[in-house]
Amino acid sequence: MSVPTDRPRPLPAELVLPTPSTVDVWWLDVDAHHAAPDGLSRLLDPEETQRASAFRRDRDRYRQAHIGLRLLIGAYLQLPPAEVTFMRLPCPLCGAAHGRPSVAANRSLHFSLSHSRDLIAYALSASPVGIDVEAPQGGDMPDVVAQFHPAEITAIGSLPPSRRAAATLQCWVRKEAYLKAIGTGIARGLGTTYAGLGERYEPTGRPPGTPQGWSIVDLEAPHGYAGAFAVSTGASLSAITAHTRTLTLPQTNSPAAGGAPGPGVVLVAGDEDATDPGKRLLVATRMNPASKAASFGGMKLE
């Protein structure tokens, strides 16, 4: 199953919490060389602010990614974005608190995020979920392929040379999505898990090493990026519904923000091709910069 990004259309008036067999995927284009507006950056907690400051290169991308995450989770949980608190689940390998990130107040909403170059991907579900996105790479990545599962190495080797680079990248994002979903990351290596190349490159099969009870779904990511999510539903692949949509973080109070008055910030959700502003859904989030308190102002169709 491969999931394309939705065509422009009005979104429902509420961000409905996804069900266990539903995954909501959101794309956010970031400008990695420009700072997020102050009004938005104030949504971040001290840990996020400190982590962002520690980055030399990806500071602004990190900030924008976490602002988007807060706005999204706030909208799903009807919480002020600044009041969303995060925690790390225990690592399945060593038990330490560096497993998959989670929302502290609501353990039934699972999320995952991924950044690559100028794109952020989010996946949200009521089931454990992981997402990965990667910008197109220059070459064939033979060093990476050599670390894959034997069945993946064989499958890539049997493809025409012109398809190998893209198949390798697809295998990579499928694998990393799964390894993020279970919370180990790539700490145990890439060779024991069979994530496969996806249906674009090979027939569906389940060699030894295929995760049981998990589905890995390819995404049609924007800008030619490779993307996939993994979700633990126990359900068959065909029972999973994925919705993909695009976020925009406008400049505070800019016309793109719908001319929101006062110190407000607005999250615009809609397909990136949407040309009719009347069909954009706005999630209005009013923020008091003095107190850093933000209140979720509900959503309206402009």
Ligand SMILES: CC(C)(COP(=O)(O)OP(=O)(O)OC[C@H]1O[C@@H](n2cnc3c(N)ncnc32)[C@H](O)[C@@H]1OP(=O)(O)O)[C@@H](O)C(=O)NCCC(=O)NCCS
């Ligand atoms: C987790 C990992 C796969 C992410 O890789 P990456 O190239 O940074 O890729 P992405 O941009 O796709 O993902 C980053 C996001 O993954 C999430 N993440 C971090 N650790 C994670 C984990 N253990 N499980 C799931 N998701 C994780 C975070 O949200 C992070 O975003 P943030 O840095 O903005 O908070 C990679 O960092 C990794 O494998 N680390 C090693 C983990 C490890 O050694 N664990 C110790 C075992 S004892």
